Amino acid sequence: MRFVKGHGTENDFVILPDPDGALDLTPEAVARLCDRRAGIGADGVLRVVRTKAMDLDAGDAGDVGGAQGLDGAEWFMDYRNADGSVAEMCGNGTRVFARYLVDAGLAAPGEWDIATRAGLKRVTLGASGDVSVDMGAPVALGPGEASLAGAVFRGERVSMGNPHLACRIDRPVAALDLTRAPDFDPAVFPEGVNVEFYRLLADRHLEMRVFERGSGETRSCGTGTVAAAVAAAGAAGPGEWTVDVPGGRLTVVLDGRTSHLRGPAVLVAEGETRPGWI
Numbered sequence: 245m246r247f248v249k250g251h252g253t254e255n256d257f258v259i260l261p262d263p264d265g266a267l268d269l270t271p272e273a274v275a276r277l278c279d280r281r282a283g284i285g286a287d288g289v290l291r292v293v294r295t296k297a298m299d300l301d302a303g304d305a306g307d308v309g310g311a312q313g314l315d316g317a318e319w320f321m322d323y324r325n326a327d328g329s330v331a332e333m334c335g336n337g338t339r340v341f342a343r344y345l346v347d348a349g350l351a352a353p354g355e356w357d358i359a360t361r362a363g364l365k366r367v368t369l370g371a372s373g374d375v376s377v378d379m380g381a382p383v384a385l386g387p388g389e390a391s392l393a394g395a396v397f398r399g400e401r402v403s404m405g406n407p408h409l410a411c412r413i414d415r416p417v418a419a420l421d422l423t424r425a426p427d428f429d430p431a432v433f434p435e436g437v438n439v440e441f442y443r444l445l446a447d448r449h450l451e452m453r454v455f456e457r458g459s460g461e462t463r464s465c466g467t468g469t470v471a472a473a474v475a476a477a478g479a480a481g482p483g484e485w486t487v488d489v490p491g492g493r494l495t496v497v498l499d500g501r502t503s504h505l506r507g508p509a510v511l512v513a514e515g516e517t518r519p520g521w522i
């Protein structure tokens with residue numbers, strides 16, 4: 245199995261080129277690939293498959309999202325979390341996926357769509373440098389809460405295609421212990437939830453940490469970054485936000501209609517798994 249390793253602000257991925265959809269990618273195989281001691285190590289897997297090789301009507305696009313209109317994009321991002329679960333969307337993954345396509349000569353620098361389980365996402369990138377993605381309209385769903393070691397954190401529920409709870413705190417995010425998963429009410433979050441903790445550092449400038457559904461604490465989360473900016477913006481309206489995460493810095497633009505995420509996307513290695521290992 246050929247792979248490429250990449251990351252976006254240290255949210256890292258094993259990229260599996262599978263243009264014809266020939267791989268039988270089981271949850272167990274994904275978990276082995278993402279294992280940081282016994283595998284390659286990553287927060288998730290990005291399978292790179294031609295949209296026309298996906299049996300969209302048979303649910304190949306996932307039980308988690310609609311397939312309508314996806315054939316408008318040549319490439320489908322089949323995203324999996326480190327525990328093997330399927331997610332609707334991954335913002336950093338989309339940016340790294342785009343960088344891979346350009347680097348591999350499968351797409352030209354410019355502006356084009358990637359198909360995801362959360363619909364088409366338009367990326368903009370040059371031959372090198374930052375990658376920007378139109379993340380679509382965030383959906384603010386009202387208040388929610390989670391708890392961490394018995395302490396309750398209140399926040400805003402936001403859908404970015406995948407579920408988020410963005411909680412504002414007033415002390416440095418570095419002080420949080422995220423070694424254990426936040427608890428939440430499964431009746432409120434039946435599909436689970438990604439939980440962000442953010443602090444306002446200055447006008448339109450946040451720091452954030454995240455505990456991701458299916459992956460644990462990661463050093464960045466693109467959809468989570470947008471969710472935190474949406475929660476912080478409240479009624480403040482359109483604007484550009486800077487979000488510092490443990491793995492670097494991302495820029496979020498909210499314009500009242502859609503949201504954009506911009507930042508680095510880097511490919512660091514490529515190789516092949518040993519025969520019979522996976």
Ligand SMILES: N[C@@H](CCC[C@H](N)C(=O)O)C(=O)O
Pocket residue numbers: 255288325330331332333334335336337406407438456457458459462464465466467468
């Ligand atoms: N890190 C991603 C989000 C990945 C999916 C998430 N863990 C979920 O299950 O919804 C990002 O950059 O958005």
